[in-house]
Amino acid sequence: MTGFVHDDLTVGSRLQRVVCEQITRTQIVQYAGASGDYSPLHTDEPSAVRDGYRGVMAHGMMVMAATECVLAEVIGRDRLIYYGARFRSPVWPGDTLTATVEVTAVREEADGRYVDLDVYTTNQDGVTVLTGSASARIRHPADRRQSSKNGG
Amino acid sequence: MTSHEFRVEPGHVLAFARAVGDENLVAASPAVGTVVPTTFPSAAVQYDPKHMQGMRASGALADSPHDRGSVLHAEQHFEYSRPVRVGDQLTVEEFEGRRWRKESRRAGSLNFREVVKEYRDQSGEIVIRSRMVLVETEFAVSDGTGST
Numbered sequence: 001m002t003g004f005v006h007d008d009l010t011v012g013s014r015l016q017r018v019v020c021e022q023i024t025r026t027q028i029v030q031y032a033g034a035s036g037d038y039s040p041l042h043t044d045e046p047s048a049v050r051d052g053y054r055g056v057m058a059h060g061m062m063v064m065a066a067t068e069c070v071l072a073e074v075i076g077r078d079r080l081i082y083y084g085a086r087f088r089s090p091v092w093p094g095d096t097l098t099a100t101v102e103v104t105a106v107r108e109e110a111d112g113r114y115v116d117l118d119v120y121t122t123n124q125d126g127v128t129v130l131t132g133s134a135s136a137r138i139r140h141p142a143d144r145r146q147s148s149k150n151g152g
Numbered sequence: 153m154t155s156h157e158f159r160v161e162p163g164h165v166l167a168f169a170r171a172v173g174d175e176n177l178v179a180a181s182p183a184v185g186t187v188v189p190t191t192f193p194s195a196a197v198q199y200d201p202k203h204m205q206g207m208r209a210s211g212a213l214a215d216s217p218h219d220r221g222s223v224l225h226a227e228q229h230f231e232y233s234r235p236v237r238v239g240d241q242l243t244v245e246e247f248e249g250r251r252w253r254k255e256s257r258r259a260g261s262l263n264f265r266e267v268v269k270e271y272r273d274q275s276g277e278i279v280i281r282s283r284m285v286l287v288e289t290e291f292a293v294s295d296g297t298g299s300t
Contacts, residue, residue, distance in 0.1 A: 052292025065172040084229035
């Protein structure tokens with residue numbers, strides 16, 4: 001599946017794609033610079049090894065952000081009302097991550113139509129590194145007014 | 153509670169998009185009004201005037217373990233009232249949340265704590281409420297809970 005039309009979202013609709021291909025230390029440093037999280041666990045290999053790790057690991061928030069790109073394709077980021085994640089396993093340089101977003105519910109409420117989604121990301125060995133969920137309001141009264149104005 | 157301003161600037165959004173491989177935003181600085189990646193507000197710490205002064209992190213990022221082990225980022229949650237757009241000027245307030253403790257066979261004692269942030273626009277309306285769960289482990293955990 002390569003994308004969704006909001007009105008076609010149904011329970012079980014699913015989008016899966018690679019979001020990070022062979023993560024590099026450079027990408028981790030790039031994320032540290034953009035996000036402001038310069039923790040030695042992400043930026044200082046000798047320090048991370050001294051702390052008992054095999055080396056620097058990627059930020060959980062970097063994985064959450066990469067995964068969000070798929071979420072944005074599915075529902076459009078302007079409609080998101082909730083996005084949450086648990087970081088299940090470390091992500092290391094060299095890992096390739098695949099994110100999956102699946103519709104679990106489509107709800108009609110008084111103020112619009114809502115969609116709930118499960119989100120998860122796995123590495124090249126099939127280990128789940130992130131699980132989460134999201135909700136979006138995909139249609140509300142303003143959409144209908146705009147649609148009528150445009151003749152839709 | 154701590155508080156600081158957060159201006160959503162196009163160059164910052166571009167740098168973030170390139171770091172996470174956001175193909176829709178990597179080509180050029182986004183125009184004012186562009187909806188930003190929904191986890192981008194976590195980068196607001198860059199605007200905390202105390203952050204990385206003297207090479208020391210501020211707020212939740214300032215945590216360090218008391219002895220061995222690590223402070224890992226276990227969970228992150230965002231609730232959105234409206235999308236954040238390039239050009240927004242927000243105020244970020246950070247609060248301490250709940251604290252709890254668990255025992256783990258692999259990582260020893262796990263001390264969890266929540267950090268809650270509220271992002272308000274210039275009219276004082278909450279745009280985002282975020283909740284971060286941090287866990288301080290007794291020992292390093294290379295293949296288990298939390299990736300920070």
